[in-house]
Amino acid sequence: MNLRAEAREWLRVNGTRLPSVDTPEGFAAHREWEQRLFEARLSVVTWPSEYGGRDASLQDWLEFEEEYWAADAPVRVNQNGLFLLAPTLFAHGTQAQRDRILPRMANAEVVWAQAWSEPSAGSDLAAIRSTATRADGGWVLNGQKTWSSRAALADRAFGLFRSGPDRHRGLTYLMFDLHAPGVTVRPIRQLNGEAGFAEIFLDDVFVPDEDVIGGEGEGWRVAMSTAGHERGVSLRSPGRFLAAADRLVRLWKERPDPALRDRVVDAWIDAQAYRLHTTSQGVEASLGKVFWSELDVRIHEAALELLGPSAQMRGRWSDGHIFALAGPIYAGTNEIQRNLIAERILGLPR
């Protein structure tokens, strides 16, 4: 049985819907779900088998994702770890780091938050001010991080810290414990009132040397070499949008307003286009980011229009809409992606 078929069957039997991941009980339930996925060897299919994976190809993974989202399975509570930190460790970590970190990530024993942004460093990520200062056997962190997704309830986090004055070469990539002394986490309520993000205040937080990735001053290079993972297909595989577009089509069948037919079909077409674009030739991360984030907004807008007046009340689509609205903002705003496309791909002058 191939991976797609196996995943479909397992999800059919085990699939479930859980409370919001941004509540304590929902978070715990999602962690358990990851444990069950791991036991079925479905949590990290692209990883080497030694870490619980199956060495699956990109194509296999895309098919797995299609099945996963078509089954309406829970969001991946550890996605920051699985799709951002893990590729970084595979590319730039030490063998010891991989052996120590990946197994407990794969089964969600340790859930990871990202800690990229700061109040003055959003789109301009290199403007980071939080500091990492040399100490005996490690580093001491000070400063403030924000828009840290999942941080309100996660175990550990990773991010860039300023270890020297040079804008890019003065940054170091570190991992730290969210429950360490000196760490304060303040949840940020989103539009729907839930805390998907948090601020992290760091006050003399000690981090041992073993939690530096790629060495002192290498943070920017390490982060940028895997930035595509944050923006592109590994963060938002086509399966998500194919599933959302199919849900939209089902909603339309329940409420077949002819005036909305074109928007429904257009959203469905664009989800196909994103899949084909991704699978046929591999896609520049910046292009994919712009495409999926704006598609997700369109899918949800069409759904709300179909729902009519009841769209004013909270529900799955209106919550999803609010989440979709954040898409063009996080993981590098779409404005930044357009700058990158213009300058690096089209070669337009600065």
Added chain:
Amino acid sequence: MNLRAEAREWLRVNGTRLPSVDTPEGFAAHREWEQRLFEARLSVVTWPSEYGGRDASLQDWLEFEEEYWAADAPVRVNQNGLFLLAPTLFAHGTQAQRDRILPRMANAEVVWAQAWSEPSAGSDLAAIRSTATRADGGWVLNGQKTWSSRAALADRAFGLFRSGPDRHRGLTYLMFDLHAPGVTVRPIRQLNGEAGFAEIFLDDVFVPDEDVIGGEGEGWRVAMSTAGHERGVSLRSPGRFLAAADRLVRLWKERPDPALRDRVVDAWIDAQAYRLHTTSQGVEASLGKVFWSELDVRIHEAALELLGPSAQMRGRWSDGHIFALAGPIYAGTNEIQRNLIAERILGLPR
């Protein structure tokens, strides 16, 4: 009888359709049409009666325009004169200039072309390089103008010339004869193959002092003070788009494709909005320019979609579409208008 009613009746009796104004026979026919309008005292209704006008208010003029375009009457061959040069003469000209120029403009005995742009001075109008050099009793012009609308067949033209080195204060506003010695006019064929524009080459062209408006070095100030006339309501009154939107609605009634209903109604709504915006509070020229030019494109796109495969053949709507496409470009590109809105109205930093 008020002006609106009088105009409607006169147009009902006298209205006609003429060959394209960008052909020699069409140009001549349009000139005759202007003569007839003038004889009916309908060519320059907002002007003082001494010049053949009726001192009509803005509101009266807007109503006249609604009737004019609703009657599908011919384009105004002398619009560069009527709507750009005349307001400039009223504001900055001498009494002698007005007395000499306006009467022969009102009856289209003299048809005017504008000569603003140059090959290196499009959006950046102040980059003008064509020169005006002091000579005995006047000025000598040299250089090249381009995108000069109507110039292929018009009699005279007006524009800015460099009389000194200062970017803005080195410009002088002059009028010149398109048949004067040293002037060469090269028509520019547009998308539809017709020559609505021309290049003008100036080689030691003499202009007497009486054809300077506002004095040496005052060109930028004079041109900018009436630039709104080029962009805004006097260039493109709501009546044009109300009429076009009504034609679109009629086309839809002949070919009632339900899938296109929204686009037809939206275009009609936007034409109403442009009218209301203009008449209710007077409109910043930059806002109006962006609004009408993009509305005009939408109206024509909807019409072509309604026409179906026959839209591939030349016809009134496809010709109109090509004309509409130029709208966001001429009279200051919409990008320039957006810069102006951002900086001057919203106060955004440079």
Added chain:
Amino acid sequence: MNELRDTVRAVLRRHPGQAWEKLCAEVGVTGLAIPEEHGGAGAGLPEVHAVLEELGRDLTPHRLHGTTLASQALLQAGDTRWLKRIADGSVTAALALDGEPYTLDAPGADVVVASHNGRLYEATVTRSCTALDESRALGVVEPDLTRPIGSANAGRLREIACVLLSAEQVGAAARALEITVEYTKTRVQFGRPIGAFQALQHRMADLHVAVEAARAVSRAAVAGQAHPSVAKVVCSETLMRVAGEMIQLHGGIGITWEHSAHRYFKRAHGSWHLYGTPDAHVKRLAAARLD
């Protein structure tokens, strides 16, 4: 009219949190469109429209919408029982329109009436609703068919409702853009205020064009110079667009509970659906114009 706007804006500035009570007491806003013989100011809907545009700017909680609609319905039906107390602000009211699932300002209103098949009835609120837009009180209303009041022109009342709503939409859109413009002037990234980046400037310029057009349409509609459906379409679409861009242009803080962006966004969504979506009004216009 500009004087009225200035007065309202001053009250809103001086009395944050209790502006509505002050507007009733000091400006008599609920009586603006009630004739003098019934205790009102004998002005008209354009004055109410001007007040609503101001109230919409900061999404100030108020009951002017429901109260005005109900008083217009009562005037139509010839029932003067509550008009004096509505005019002096001591009684609040709401009007449920035929076929409208939720009624604005109904929960907590002293007087609730409903139009039904051409007649006006007394009515009761059977359920309060928790809408995304928490600045609005929405309720499900049931007419009491045993208590008829008189005849009601439901079509005209719906038109008034659309026009009044459009005033709030225009106010909200204008203010949302102002907040956004100010934010981009102060937020610095890459060593410059982000409002200096041309791509953002052009987006805000386009929003300004849209807001000014919407304002013109809404004001023309209350003056009887534009079709109410045109106002509903243009103002709904403009507020939705501005509120969506407000979130995007604010970046991260735009999606937080603390920042006002989400309140404009939720208002945009709520208003979009009240009294028919733009699509429903386009259908109506098409029927009137195209058929």
Added chain:
Amino acid sequence: MNELRDTVRAVLRRHPGQAWEKLCAEVGVTGLAIPEEHGGAGAGLPEVHAVLEELGRDLTPHRLHGTTLASQALLQAGDTRWLKRIADGSVTAALALDGEPYTLDAPGADVVVASHNGRLYEATVTRSCTALDESRALGVVEPDLTRPIGSANAGRLREIACVLLSAEQVGAAARALEITVEYTKTRVQFGRPIGAFQALQHRMADLHVAVEAARAVSRAAVAGQAHPSVAKVVCSETLMRVAGEMIQLHGGIGITWEHSAHRYFKRAHGSWHLYGTPDAHVKRLAAARLD
């Protein structure tokens, strides 16, 4: 496949003005999708698609579209009379599809066939049309019902037509964007190349996203991995958008006869209408997916 693309591009570069003849003679493009036993190369439609993408780039005049369609129809109908001469380039052909008012490549074609109610007929060109897109030969075609050829799957032929057309649309869109990007790098206003202005950069970035997605969809469609209607919709809309922006981003010269922008624009319009507009295909997809 990339080798084929490179070969075609090299021929187009080396032989401007006579590229079509060279492609027939040296690359045998008209025989790519004809089986070897009938004198073709025995490759397939993906190869033809690759050639058409290249031909679309510079709107090179050619007859590959009509000739390929006709040969596919003849293969379906089991008529091998002309295949060998089509494959060697000595005979050109065109196919009129049921209900399609204009047939591409029909005027001047040596063999004209038409599908009609499930059968293929010999046919004649009754009128040549002057389309806005002067790089295309369009004709009105009448089937000769006295000369049936065999059965024809009109639905499948229409799908092939859409997919082949989408290849040209993608090529044209990609090239139109390249020309535009290059122009904005060299056109200087306000002391800077206009391509340095962020507002224009972002518009071109969005076009690039659209072109790459359209390319993926079109290539997937010819490989049988995407619905031909999806390709027709996405590629028609992308070329229309790019061609429209090409004109706007070129400013004045974009609307002149001398500059190539108008040719891309007219191609965009012509292709939009051929084989059904995007709207017609959305209807078809809706029927397949939604009902």
